[in-house]
Amino acid sequence: MKSYRMASWWLRPWHLPFNKKVRDDFRRRASDFAQAGADSAIIFGAHFRWDFEHEMDQIHELIAFAAEELAQYKIVLFDHHSTVLTCSCRREISSDRSANFSNHRQVLLSRPAGSRTTDFHDDWKMLNIDDGKPVFLPQYSAEEFCFSNPDFVAAYLNYVRRLLRETGIGGLMSDDAFYYSHRACGCPYCRELFCQELGMSFPASDDLSFWGNYENPKYRRYLDLRRHTVTKFTAKVKSVLPTDFPLMNCCAYCMLPYSSGRGLNYRNFIAGGSNLIMQEMSGNTPDATTGELLSFGYPQQLYHLALSREHRLPCIGLGYGYSSSNAEIIWAFNKFLGSGTWYSSLVQRLGLSDRDLIRIPDDPCQLGHCFQAEKQFPEWFVSESASECAVFYSNATMEQYGDSVTDYADDFCFVIKRCTELGYSPDVLTSIPDPEQSRYKILIVPSAVALSDYELESLERWHCRKPLLLLGPCGFLDETGEPRQTTFAQRHGWQAAFPPLNRTGHPLISPIIIQKLTPAESEAPRVLKEFHLLWLTARVSSEFPNAAQEFIEQFIVPIRADGWLFRKYIDAQGRWLIHGIASQFQVELDRELEKLRDRHTPMFKHLKIIRELHPMAAIPDLRQFTPEAILTPLEKVQVHASCDSIKDCAYFILRLAATSHINTH
Numbered sequence: 048m049k050s051y052r053m054a055s056w057w058l059r060p061w062h063l064p065f066n067k068k069v070r071d072d073f074r075r076r077a078s079d080f081a082q083a084g085a086d087s088a089i090i091f092g093a094h095f096r097w098d099f100e101h102e103m104d105q106i107h108e109l110i111a112f113a114a115e116e117l118a119q120y121k122i123v124l125f126d127h128h129s130t131v132l133t134c135s136c137r138r139e140i141s142s143d144r145s146a147n148f149s150n151h152r153q154v155l156l157s158r159p160a161g162s163r164t165t166d167f168h169d170d171w172k173m174l175n176i177d178d179g180k181p182v183f184l185p186q187y188s189a190e191e192f193c194f195s196n197p198d199f200v201a202a203y204l205n206y207v208r209r210l211l212r213e214t215g216i217g218g219l220m221s222d223d224a225f226y227y228s229h230r231a232c233g234c235p236y237c238r239e240l241f242c243q244e245l246g247m248s249f250p251a252s253d254d255l256s257f258w259g260n261y262e263n264p265k266y267r268r269y270l271d272l273r274r275h276t277v278t279k280f281t282a283k284v285k286s287v288l289p290t291d292f293p294l295m296n297c298c299a300y301c302m303l304p305y306s307s308g309r310g311l312n313y314r315n316f317i318a319g320g321s322n323l324i325m326q327e328m329s330g331n332t333p334d335a336t337t338g339e340l341l342s343f344g345y346p347q348q349l350y351h352l353a354l355s356r357e358h359r360l361p362c363i364g365l366g367y368g369y370s371s372s373n374a375e376i377i378w379a380f381n382k383f384l385g386s387g388t389w390y391s392s393l394v395q396r397l398g399l400s401d402r403d404l405i406r407i408p409d410d411p412c413q414l415g416h417c418f419q420a421e422k423q424f425p426e427w428f429v430s431e432s433a434s435e436c437a438v439f440y441s442n443a444t445m446e447q448y449g450d451s452v453t454d455y456a457d458d459f460c461f462v463i464k465r466c467t468e469l470g471y472s473p474d475v476l477t478s479i480p481d482p483e484q485s486r487y488k489i490l491i492v493p494s495a496v497a498l499s500d501y502e503l504e505s506l507e508r509w510h511c512r513k514p515l516l517l518l519g520p521c522g523f524l525d526e527t528g529e530p531r532q533t534t535f536a537q538r539h540g541w542q543a544a545f546p547p548l549n550r551t552g553h554p555l556i557s558p559i560i561i562q563k564l565t566p567a568e569s570e571a572p573r574v575l576k577e578f579h580l581l582w583l584t585a586r587v588s589s590e591f592p593n594a595a596q597e598f599i600e601q602f603i604v605p606i607r608a609d610g611w612l613f614r615k616y617i618d619a620q621g622r623w624l625i626h627g628i629a630s631q632f633q634v635e636l637d638r639e640l641e642k643l644r645d646r647h648t649p650m651f652k653h654l655k656i657i658r659e660l661h662p663m664a665a666i667p668d669l670r671q672f673t674p675e676a677i678l679t680p681l682e683k684v685q686v687h688a689s690c691d692s693i694k695d696c697a698y699f700i701l702r703l704a705a706t707s708h709i710n711t712h
Contacts, residue, residue, distance in 0.1 A: 049361045050428065051387035052085050052418045054410040056113055056124065057394070058092030058106075060401055065108055073109075076409060077116035083411040084418030088117055089125040089220065091391060095189065096128035096206075098135055100166060103206075107213040114215040125218035125293065126210060130203060130284075131192045132223050135167050136183070168192065171199040173226075176233035177252035177555050184227050186649060191227055194280040195236045204287050211288070218293035220325065221284050225277055225297065226309040229259075230555045244272050252555045260552030267447055267528050270308045274446070277310035281319025295323040295363070302347050302456040307445050313354055314442065314477075324362040326351040326386065332366045332377050335655035338632040338663065340380060340612065346463035346475070348384055350440055353475040355386070356432070363387040369394075369407050369637065371415040373657045375681050376632070378417040379698035382428060382680075383614055383626045390414060396654055398645030406640065407656075420680035427678050427700050430616035430624050435603045436471040437487040438463055439479060441495035441502075447528030448496045457588045458494035458519055465591040466491070468630070470605030472614045479505035482512035488602045494519035494586055496545070499526035503535060510580045514602050516595060517582040520545050541575050543584050610664020623703035625672065629662030632697070662697040669693065674701040 056076070062069050080088055090110060093099050099106050114124040171192040173182040181190045192199045210216065226232065233249065242248055245265055250257040260266050285294055296316040300306060313324055326348045333340045348364065355362035364386045366377030374390050381388040392413065394404050421428055444455045466473040479490070479502055490509055495517075498506070503522055509515050522535025523545035536543035574594065575582040581598045606613040610631060616624040637658040644651060669677065669690040677687040678700040687693055 048355070048359060049387070050421075051087050051361065051363045051389065052421060053087040053089055053125075053363060053387065053389040054080065054083065054085050054414060055091040055389075055391040055393075056080075056088040056117075057392075057410070058090065058109060062109055063102070063105055065105060065112070069109075070112065073113055074116055076411070077113070077120060077122070079409060079411040080117060080122055081120035083414040084416075084420075084422045085122055085411060085414070087123045087125060087218070088113070089127050089218075089389065091127060091393075092395075094127070094129050094222070095132050095134055097133045097168070097192070103209070107210065110210075110214040110216065114217070118215070123217035124215075125220060126214065126216045127220040127222060129223045130221045131194060131199075132184070132187060132189045133168070133192065134187070134189050136181070136188070136190050137167060137169070168199075171196050171202075172234070173228070173232040173237075174234045175228070175230040175555075176249055177230060179233060182228045182231045191223075191231070193232050193234050193237065194224055195232065195240055195276055196234060197236070200280065200283060204283060207284060207287050218295075218323070219288065220295045220297075221281075222297045224280055224284075225311040226273055229305065229309070240272070240276070241269070245269060255552035255554065258552045258555055261448065261528065263552070264528065266552070270446065273308065274310045274312070274315050277315045278319040281316050281321055285320030291322070293323045294321050295325040296321050298325060298327065298351070300327075300329070300344055300347050301350065301445075302343075302460060312442075312445075313351055317354060317358055317360070322360055324351050324355050324360050325389070326362060326364050328364060328366040328377070328380075330367070330653050331655055331657060332368070332373075332380060333632050333634070333660070335634055335636065335657055338634045338660075340376075340628065340630050340632070341464055341467065343460070345467070346460040348386075349463060349473070349475040350477075352385060353440065353477050356474075357477060361387060363389050365389040365391060367391055367393040367654065368413065369656045370658050371413050372659045374413045375415050375417045376660050376697060378414070378421075379628055379681060382421070383612070383628045383698070385430075385432060385614070385616065388418075393654070396648070396650040397640075397656065398648030398651060399640065399643055403640065403643050415681075416684055417680065420684045423684065424678060424680070424686070426618065427624065427680075427702070430618045432474055433486070433615040433617040433623060434472045434474040435486070435488040435615075436466060436473045436599065437476045437480075437485075437490050438466065438473050439490060439492045439495060440475050440477050441492075441497065442477060443497040443499060443502075443524075443526040443528075444495050447526065448524060455494050455496070458586055461588045462491060462493040462518060462591070466599075467612060469591070469596065469599075470607035470613060471599060471603060472606065478502075479509060482509045485513075487513075489514040489516065489599055491516045491518065491599075492521060495522065496520050497524040497526055497528055498522045498535070502526075503538075506535070507538075510577070513579060514598070515580045516598055517580070517584075518592075518595060519586040520584065521582065536575075539575075539577065541582075543575065543582075608664075608667035610662070611667055618702075621705040622675075623701075623705075625674075625701040625703070626698070627667070627701070628698045629664060631663040632660040633663055635659035635661075660697070662695070666693060666696055666699070669699075669701065672701050672703065675704050676702045678702070 093106055117124050173191045173193040257263055257266050298313045301312045352362055364381040368374050368377055369392055378388045392410050525531055583592055611627050612630045614626045618624055635658050637656040640656050679685055679696050681698050682696055
């Protein structure tokens with residue numbers, strides 16, 4: 048599969064009108080991309096594309112010229128824009144700067160003088176179910192168009208046709224096409240669709256027996272409908288693109304409390320025909336406060352990589368930074384994960400003036416030599432996962448049981464992160480493989496309350512052949528969220544029950560992100576053992592049981608070193624490749640630029656300007672691995688024949704002979 052080396056191509060305020068000076072700037076930037084070793088670039092700026100409806104000719108001229116200049120270096124240009132969001136709103140803007148500062152009202156591309164006012168297109172907009180007003184997104188000071196509205200869909204598909212015809216782009220990120228609000232959508236088309244699919248009208252907005260109530264099967268069907276609607280719209284976008292044309296979509300964190308019910312899961316986009324998986328590392332990488340590399344998003348990144356492996360689709364990790372030191376760590380982390388890289392500076396969220404923004408180097412100029420290292424040593428990065436430990440992601444549990452962070456996602460994310468820290472190099476699986484055909488030596492299943500009959504049978508087949516570790520409640524519900532007549536525990540004659548939660552819903556007006564569903568527990572924590580099977584029925588979301596660790600390490604040998612993380616791969620010649628990366632960094636901010644930022648902007652606390660990163664831990668003793676060669680691609684790109692020549696570094700790759708056995712703690 049292709050591994051992208053991508054950086055953002057920003058459209059800046061001074062790029063219109065498009066004159067000779069701007070053309071010369073674009074030619075220089077294209078050369079910068081080539082010198083950095085990029086194979087792709089992606090548009091950032093003019094993101095709310097519908098707000099530039101009357102400047103499309105000029106926008107497309109900019110994009111077309113950039114695509115033409117980049118093509119001379121065999122670099123592909125992607126367009127990236129919001130499919131559905133618009134800042135053309137009729138509402139009054141509050142005086143609360145923090146509540147209404149829009150990341151996109153600071154348009155990086157200024158409209159020419161005398162431009163026509165953008166059309167509001169109120170008849171396209173999503174409407175609140177409860178009051179019928181347009182859905183408003185305070186984080187963007189924006190409203191959203193409805194992708195169930197046939198007039199909007201037709202207009203957008205016509206725009207994509209025009210974009211392809213006029214610009215020569217080689218890929219598209221069609222962004223933001225999901226339900227941003229729990230209150231959406233109450234437009235006539237969505238009301239008609241709801242009635243057709245569920246055989247009823249929308250309940251009253253204060254009817255908590257329906258809204259937000261996972262105990263109600265019709266509410267679960269309603270959430271399924273939202274997910275299917277996202278998939279159908281993606282398929283329509285795909286239908287107007289050339290065969291195999293790269294298409295990716297919005298997806299940062301499918302584990303957020305609201306994501307699943309709003310259709311934000313990359314499996315929905317793939318079902319609609321998306322063929323490039325994007326995983327966004329929101330905020331700073333590593334964390335600007337703690338210096339930790341593994342953030343809340345890490346388990347979701349492994350989930351996206353699972354989709355990449357299972358669908359044989361490329362995966363690209365988007366990370367944000369403002370310096371070469373940060374760019375190199377973002378690239379290294381993507382290589383550690385096994386994905387391509389999209390590097391972006393995301394300057395418009397910093398709250399800096401245009402005068403101060405230009406002090407931050409352009410994105411390709413921040414990349415240092417990491418992309419060139421990947422080009423120079425491709426055989427070190429073309430490989431397949433060699434993990435022996437798999438963690439099952441239960442989509443049925445996420446969708447049908449409840450997607451609060453205090454529910455399934457909490458347990459799944461904790462287990463993934465802890466297994467990585469313990470040196471098990473886990474992969475995520477979205478289906479349970481045939482144990483006879485699988486390379487994995489052990490399967491871990493955290494809190495999979497809802498399983499289909501096929502998944503239950505697959506678990507049975509696995510545990511008859513290979514070790515199976517169950518953590519938390521398992522197999523009490525079917526894939527639709529209904530109680531099973533015969534549970535997994537009953538099939539084995541075990542006394543493990545799952546008490547009814549008697550949950551109620553929550554009002555449409557409530558911010559769903561703060562809702563906390565009652566944690567699910569088996570009635571009494573138990574330790575259940577059978578041949579090749581250990582089931583610890585208590586939920587695991589804050590402390591990894593010693594019994595679980597002892598069970599896992601009967602079957603696989605962990606790779607551990609204080610302050611380091613490891614993942615295992617195997618190359619085309621059958622040789623082991625062990626990627627090691629520092630787990631925590633000393634973070635040095637650009638204090639001068641930080642002082643100039645507008646403290647009222649929403650991202651002031653969550654996004655910092657990192658200047659330098661240094662690993663906290665010394666490099667481990669690599670002689671224990673007996674490598675035949677070591678690549679250090681950051682500080683000084685070099686292949687080492689001896690461990691003794693490697694001193695300080697933040698990321699390395701060990702290559703072991705094909706006959707080697709990894710045997711280390």
